[in-house]
Every structure is written in C-alpha cells, then in structure tokens.
Amino acid sequence: MVNSIKDDHWLERPKTVKRLWYGFIILLVLSVVAQLYTGGKGYFGIDGWVGFGAWFGFLACVVLVIIAKILGKVLKREESFYGESDD
Amino acid sequence: MASPMIEWLSPTMVLLASTPLIGLLRGHFRDAVILVVPLISLWLVWQVPDGVVMTLSFFEYRIEPIEGSALRRLFGTIFALMTFVGGLYAFRQSRWYEIAAGYVYAAGAIGVCFAGDLITLFIYWELMALFSTVVIWCGGTPAARQAGIRYATMHLLGGTILMIGIISLALESGSVDIVPLRAADFSTWMILIGLLVNVAAPPVSAWLADAYPEASPTGSVFLSAFTTKTAVFTLILMFPGEPILIPVGLYMVMYGIIYALLENDARRILAYSIVNQVGFMVCAIGIGTELAINGAASHAFAHIIYKALLFMSAGVVVYRTGISKCTELGGLFRTMPITMVCGVIGALAISGFPLTSGFTTKTMISQAAANEALVAVYFLLAAASAGVFLHAGIKFPWFVFFQKDSGLRPKDAPWNMSAAMILFAALCIFIGVFPELLYRHLPYAVDFNAYTPTKVIYYLQLLLFSGLAFFLLLPLMRRTRTISLDVDWLWRVALVALSRNLSSWAxxxxxxxxxxxxxxxxxxxxxxxxxxxxxxxxxxxxxxxxxxxxxxxxxxxxxxxxxxxxxxxxx
Structure with missing residues (x-):
C-alpha cells in the first residue's frame, strides 16, 4: 500500500514551480489593479485605500507568524512532555 | 406543516431509537439503518412547526421537549445532514459501537435544537457529553483513553456549572423557559459559563484540541460538528448581544490561529481552527444585531460542512497511512487526488474565498461589526480572516499533500469516504454560489449581498497576499516535532503533582x-x-x-x- 519510490512529478519540477510563481504574482497584481475599477470606499476611510486589503493581509500574517514564533519559544515542548507519545 | 405525529416521532427520538438497531442488526440491514435513519430525521426536522409542540409537567415546571422556529430547524437540519454524511463516511470502516455512540451524540445535539425549556436542554446536553466521550474512547489508544477522561471531566464540570445556573434561575424566576438573558447575577453567569465551556472559550479552550485529534479518523468527523455548534446555538437563544462575548470571541479567534501555527499534528491544526471559527460566531453573538445573529447562525451552518470536510480529508490520510504529523507527511497529491481536491475545497471555504460557503457567511459577521462602528472588532476580524488562510487554508493542504515528497504512496479514499467528501465539497461551493438558498432559512430576514465588487476584491487581496506571506515566511514555519503548552498544563501537570503529594501525605x-x-x-x-x-x-x-x-x-x-x-x- 505504501511504497517509497521517489519520482519526478511534473508539479514539482523547478520549471513548473517558477511558472506557478509567475501566475501567482500576476494574480496579486490583478487583485490590486481591479480595485481601481471597483473604486471601493470602505467603512472607516483607511480600508478604502487602494491595496488596503493587500498590505493589511500581508502585514497581519507577518505579525501573527512573529507572535507565534516568539510564543513558540516559551510554549513548545517535546512530544513526550506529557509522557504519552502516540507514535 | 404541523402534524400530531411529530409529538411521538420527533427527529431526536427517531435517531435515538435507531441506535440499538445498529448494534443488533448485521450486514446490509445495519448499513441501511445507518444511512436511512438520519435522512428520516432530517425530514422530520422540517415537520416541526413554529412554537411549542408538546407540553409536560415536571414538578411545578412546564417542560417543552419540542419547540420549533427557523433557527431551531436551521441547526437541526445541519446536525441531521451531518449525521448522514458522518454515517456515510464511517459505515464501512468504523466499529458499530463508534457509529452508535456518534448517533446518540448527534441525537443529543438535535435534541438541544428543539428543546423548549432548560431541563430538556440540560438532559440532551449531558447525553452529548457522555457519548462524545465514548466516541473519543473509540480512538482505542492509551492517549485516546486519557484524553477522553480529561474531556469527560471538563464537560461534566461545565455541565455541573450549567446545572447550578439553571436550578438557581428556576428558583428565582419560577420558570425554566429559554429566554434571552444578560449575564447580570449569579444564576445567569453560571449558565453563561456553563455554555462557554462547550464553545471552548478561554481559559479552557485547550480541551478541544486535546481530545478531538485522539479519536479515530471517523470519530473526529462527528466530534468536529456537534458540541461547539450546539453551544453556539444555545448562546444565540440565551445571550444574544451579551457584550462580554465580543472579547471572548476575539480571543478565541486569535488563540486558534497562533496555536495552529505552532502545531505539527494535521488533525490538531484543524481542531485549533474550530476554536478560531467558533470565535467568529461567538463574537457575532456578542454584537447581537439581526445581521450579526444571521451571520453567526449561517456561519455555524457553513462551518460544520467545511470543517467536517477538512476532518474527513485528514481522516482519510490517517486511515491510509496511520500518520497525522506534518513532519512525516507530504507529497500525497500524487496518489490521493480526490482527498486532496476535497481538502483544498474545504480549506478555501474555511478561508472564505469568494464562491465558497465561508465567504457568504463570514462577510455577514464583518458587515455587522462595520454597521455598529466597531472599528477594532472589524479590523481584528479582517486580520483573523487573513490568519485563517495562513493556518488552515494553506498550511493544512500544503504540509499534508504538497511540501516535500515523503515517499508515501497511499491509496486514495474508499468509495464511501470519497462520496461523503464529494457531497460536502459540492455543498461548500453550492452555498458559495447560491447563498440566498441558505439566507432564506436564517432567523431574520436577510438584506445582505456578499458579492459586491468591493467586498470580493477586498477579500481577494486579503487572502492572496496572505498566501504570499505564507510562502515568503515558509522558512519561519518549519514544522518541529513538538507540542505546545496550554492552560491545561495546570491540571495535567501542576494539579497531578499536587494531588500526588497530598495523597502520599495522606x-x-x-x-x-x-x-x-x-x-x-x-x-x-x-x-x-x-x-x-x-x-x-x-x-x-x-x-x-x-x-x-x-x-x-x-x-x-x-x-x-x-x-x-x-x-x-x-x-
């Protein structure tokens, strides 16, 4: 049922990964450019700025990951900490 | 629509009565009971008319075992549907007693939905606590047994607090009717705390991620649906607009994200994201306007579907490989395309991507916050929406199905598990494309359109750039073979040490x-x-x-x- 065969799947080739990145970047740019046409005004002023969702979403994730990283230093323990490793 | 038959043939009783048959029958007869009875129950949910259907007396209190309303039928519908899909997912792989326990647990949830008074509600509440514990124990490992004991202790404690609240409220007011309350005195606070234990509110949020991932792959699908959402339903009935729920909900939202980011176990990541999603609902109940309550109810409905879908997808991986740790998984998309696609659809729905169910319900909650000029709440929920995509939307499918080639080549899901997943994946998209079909059944009339160009573009930006953040920050998110401490350290370590010292002294x-x-x-x-x-x-x-x-x-x-x-x- 479970074999250990490494293969060269097309989705994991560097060329495909590069293409996926290009596609993704085009999508990112489009999502910001589209706002010029929809002309959203937002609820509280600031959220109506062009690209607000973009930089707010990005920054929120950066902040969350950094908080998690710092808390991880304090909270992370070995899996056997409670003496019940379920391997 | 009303029929006298409903008094004796309630959706709850039909499901409860079927569970002995699951044990007694064999083969196709048992399968038929597992698959047909939830559908009968679903049909019966829609036969419950508005208002109190039957009344009994218990000492001097009026008991109303069945009461109908739009909200009650909405939750009843999703619980019955969940039971059917959970049964479909499990019936060829699970042991019969796990399914039977899951069905009693589900019947308890449906019972709470139609409970017209606090005594009925409490009985079904405890029925759920007991049989959900049995479902956890069916995980069969020593870890499952211990987690089940901790889970049962927490819920019996929460149930006791709830019972104290109900009794003192009944003594004060002379009535056990379910009416909207404010947390103002001892009895109402006790009731609120008892309910909050079940939504995994702080400081006891840890019980959820402790217990659910220890159940079997099929058991955790049942667990993901009922307990927290029944508590959300009860909070909508009893504490709409209770201000304390806003900070509680926001804490849960952030707690879920941070802990999921630290987590290595795929099913535990999903368990933390239940706390996160229920946080959105609790926050909405705290806002309490008609739009917010509609948002909470519809989000619960959509959430049960995509969360069960995610647990089913992770469950197939565990069923086929026996592994649930991100550090050991990866590259499974090669041999598990159905499981992967369904998992990705669930992940998109939980993130609230346009054209999925999550988008049409979560935007309602954000809109409700904006309408009440709750600036901080609005922006925190927006940040959390980005965070959901980060911790559940990409992290879960990425580490399980892509990431690296783990060398594992498991078979895809068995047909019944595939069918269950495809059904719920289709529903995620169906509700996303035709949200008015869900809106029509919400407790209040809906005057809301999720698909304005502004909202769609705003959410697309938010989510796509969260995706960019994920891949740029990937080196910071390398999975480690660790667990994370939580408040439950207090009773898993400190209290045990204390009692050991005390007992050796004794x-x-x-x-x-x-x-x-x-x-x-x-x-x-x-x-x-x-x-x-x-x-x-x-x-x-x-x-x-x-x-x-x-x-x-x-x-x-x-x-x-x-x-x-x-x-x-x-x-």
Missing part, C-alpha cells in the same frame, strides 16, 4: 494511624506479629473504598441511568 498519615490502631488492638487478641506480617484487621483497614469503583463502570452506570431517565421522561 497515605503516610493513614498508615501511621493504622499501625497505631492495630498495635493497640493487638494487645487484646493477637500475638505481636513479625515484621512484614499483615494482620486481618490491617487488611480491612487498608481498603480504599474510592478505588473500587473504576471510571469505566461509573461512566457505564451514569449512561444507563441517564438513558433510562431519557426514555421514561420522553414517553
């Missing part, structure tokens, strides 16, 4: 007293014994009464008592 004292007592008795009727010889009296005195009742038999007796109580009370 043992030393008892032994000392025993020895003195025996020595004193010995001068009358026994010769002085040589060291190590234990006299009969010493033996008798050393019996620890409290040790002779094992937890298993206690739980069994409680289950038997409760079941007979429900049976007597229902007739």
């Amino acid at each position: 043992h030393a004292t008892t032994a000392h007293l025993n020895n003195r007592w025996v020595r004193w008795l010995g001068q009358f009727n026994e010769r002085p014994s040589e060291p190590g010889y234990v006299t009969r009296k010493q033996k008798v005195l050393r019996i620890d009464l409290w040790r002779n009742w094992s937890i298993g038999s206690t739980a069994l007796w409680i289950a038997v008592l409760l079941a007979s109580y429900v049976a007597i009370y229902a007739t």
Whole structure:
C-alpha cells in the first residue's frame, strides 16, 4: 500500500514551480489593479485605500507568524512532555 | 406543516431509537439503518412547526421537549445532514459501537435544537457529553483513553456549572423557559459559563484540541460538528448581544490561529481552527444585531460542512497511512487526488474565498461589526480572516499533500469516504454560489449581498497576499516535532503533582494511624506479629473504598441511568 519510490512529478519540477510563481504574482497584481475599477470606499476611510486589503493581509500574517514564533519559544515542548507519545 | 405525529416521532427520538438497531442488526440491514435513519430525521426536522409542540409537567415546571422556529430547524437540519454524511463516511470502516455512540451524540445535539425549556436542554446536553466521550474512547489508544477522561471531566464540570445556573434561575424566576438573558447575577453567569465551556472559550479552550485529534479518523468527523455548534446555538437563544462575548470571541479567534501555527499534528491544526471559527460566531453573538445573529447562525451552518470536510480529508490520510504529523507527511497529491481536491475545497471555504460557503457567511459577521462602528472588532476580524488562510487554508493542504515528497504512496479514499467528501465539497461551493438558498432559512430576514465588487476584491487581496506571506515566511514555519503548552498544563501537570503529594501525605498519615490502631488492638487478641506480617484487621483497614469503583463502570452506570431517565421522561 505504501511504497517509497521517489519520482519526478511534473508539479514539482523547478520549471513548473517558477511558472506557478509567475501566475501567482500576476494574480496579486490583478487583485490590486481591479480595485481601481471597483473604486471601493470602505467603512472607516483607511480600508478604502487602494491595496488596503493587500498590505493589511500581508502585514497581519507577518505579525501573527512573529507572535507565534516568539510564543513558540516559551510554549513548545517535546512530544513526550506529557509522557504519552502516540507514535 | 404541523402534524400530531411529530409529538411521538420527533427527529431526536427517531435517531435515538435507531441506535440499538445498529448494534443488533448485521450486514446490509445495519448499513441501511445507518444511512436511512438520519435522512428520516432530517425530514422530520422540517415537520416541526413554529412554537411549542408538546407540553409536560415536571414538578411545578412546564417542560417543552419540542419547540420549533427557523433557527431551531436551521441547526437541526445541519446536525441531521451531518449525521448522514458522518454515517456515510464511517459505515464501512468504523466499529458499530463508534457509529452508535456518534448517533446518540448527534441525537443529543438535535435534541438541544428543539428543546423548549432548560431541563430538556440540560438532559440532551449531558447525553452529548457522555457519548462524545465514548466516541473519543473509540480512538482505542492509551492517549485516546486519557484524553477522553480529561474531556469527560471538563464537560461534566461545565455541565455541573450549567446545572447550578439553571436550578438557581428556576428558583428565582419560577420558570425554566429559554429566554434571552444578560449575564447580570449569579444564576445567569453560571449558565453563561456553563455554555462557554462547550464553545471552548478561554481559559479552557485547550480541551478541544486535546481530545478531538485522539479519536479515530471517523470519530473526529462527528466530534468536529456537534458540541461547539450546539453551544453556539444555545448562546444565540440565551445571550444574544451579551457584550462580554465580543472579547471572548476575539480571543478565541486569535488563540486558534497562533496555536495552529505552532502545531505539527494535521488533525490538531484543524481542531485549533474550530476554536478560531467558533470565535467568529461567538463574537457575532456578542454584537447581537439581526445581521450579526444571521451571520453567526449561517456561519455555524457553513462551518460544520467545511470543517467536517477538512476532518474527513485528514481522516482519510490517517486511515491510509496511520500518520497525522506534518513532519512525516507530504507529497500525497500524487496518489490521493480526490482527498486532496476535497481538502483544498474545504480549506478555501474555511478561508472564505469568494464562491465558497465561508465567504457568504463570514462577510455577514464583518458587515455587522462595520454597521455598529466597531472599528477594532472589524479590523481584528479582517486580520483573523487573513490568519485563517495562513493556518488552515494553506498550511493544512500544503504540509499534508504538497511540501516535500515523503515517499508515501497511499491509496486514495474508499468509495464511501470519497462520496461523503464529494457531497460536502459540492455543498461548500453550492452555498458559495447560491447563498440566498441558505439566507432564506436564517432567523431574520436577510438584506445582505456578499458579492459586491468591493467586498470580493477586498477579500481577494486579503487572502492572496496572505498566501504570499505564507510562502515568503515558509522558512519561519518549519514544522518541529513538538507540542505546545496550554492552560491545561495546570491540571495535567501542576494539579497531578499536587494531588500526588497530598495523597502520599495522606497515605503516610493513614498508615501511621493504622499501625497505631492495630498495635493497640493487638494487645487484646493477637500475638505481636513479625515484621512484614499483615494482620486481618490491617487488611480491612487498608481498603480504599474510592478505588473500587473504576471510571469505566461509573461512566457505564451514569449512561444507563441517564438513558433510562431519557426514555421514561420522553414517553
């Protein structure tokens, strides 16, 4: 049922990964450019700025990951900490 | 729509009555019961008319076992549908008693939906606590057994707090009707705290991610749906607009994200994201406007579908490989395309991507916050929406199905598991494309359109750039083989150490007293014994009464008592 065969799947080739990145970047740019046409005004002023969702979403994730990283230093323990490793 | 039949053939009772059959029947007959009864129950949910259907009296209180309303039918519908899909997912792989326990658990949830008074509600509440514990125990590992005991303790404690609240409220007001309350005095606070235990509110959020991932792959699908969402339903009925729920909900939202980011176990990541998603609902109930309550109810409906879908997808991986750790998984998209696609659809729906169910319900909650000019709440929920995509939307499918080639080549899901996943994946998209079909059944009339160009573009930006953040920050998110401490350290470590010290002190004292007592008795009727010889009296005195009742038999007796109580009370 479970074999250990490494293969060269097309989705994991560097060329495909590069293409996926290009596609993704085009999508990112489009999502910001589209706002010029929809002309959203937002609820509280600031959220109506062009690209607000973009930089707010990005920054929120950066902040969350950094908080998690710092808390991880304090909270992370070995899996056997409670003496019940379920391997 | 109303029919007298409903008094005796309620959706709850039909499901409850079917569970012995699951044990008694074999083969195709059993399968038929598992698959058909939830659908009958679903049909019966829609036969419950508005208002109180039947009334009984219990001492001086008026008991209303069945009461209908749009909100009650909405939750009843999704619970019955969930039972059907959970049964479909499990019926060829699970042991019969796991499915039977899951069905009693589901019947409890549906019972709460139609409970017209607090006594009925409490009975079904405890039924859920008991049988969800059984579902966890069906995980079958020592870790599952221990997690189940911790889970049961937490819920019996929460249930006791709820019961104290209900009793004192009944004594004060002379009524056990379910009415909207404010947390103002002892009884209402007790009720609120009892309900909050079940939504995994702080400081006891840890019970959820502790217990659910220890259940079997099929069991955790049932668990993901009922307990927290029944509590959300009850909060909507009893505490709409309770201000304290806003900060509680926001804490849960952030807690879920941070802990999921730290987590390595795929099913535990999903469990943390239940706390996160329920946080959105709790926050919306705190806002309390008609739009917010519609948002909470519809989000619960959509959430049950995509969360069960995610647990089913992770469950297939665990079922096929026996592995749930991100550090050991990866690259499974090669051989598990159906499981992967369904998992990705669930992940997109939980993130609230346009054209999925999550988008049409979560935007309602954000809109409600904006309408009330709750600036901080609005922006925190927006940040959390980005965070959801980060921790559940990409992290889960990425680490399980892509990431690296783990060398694992498991088979894709068995047909029944595939069917269950495809059904719920289709529903995620169906509700996303035709949200008015869900909006029509919400408790209040809906005047809301999720698909304005502004909202769609705003959410696309938010989510796509969260995706960019994920891949740029990937080096910071390397999975480690670790667990994360939580408040439950207090009772899993500190309390255990304390009680161990206390009991060794107690043992030393008892032994000392025993020895003195025996020595004193010995001068009358026994010769002085040589060291190590234990006299009969010493033996008798050393019996620890409290040790002779094992937890298993206690739980069994409680289950038997409760079941007979429900049976007597229902007739």
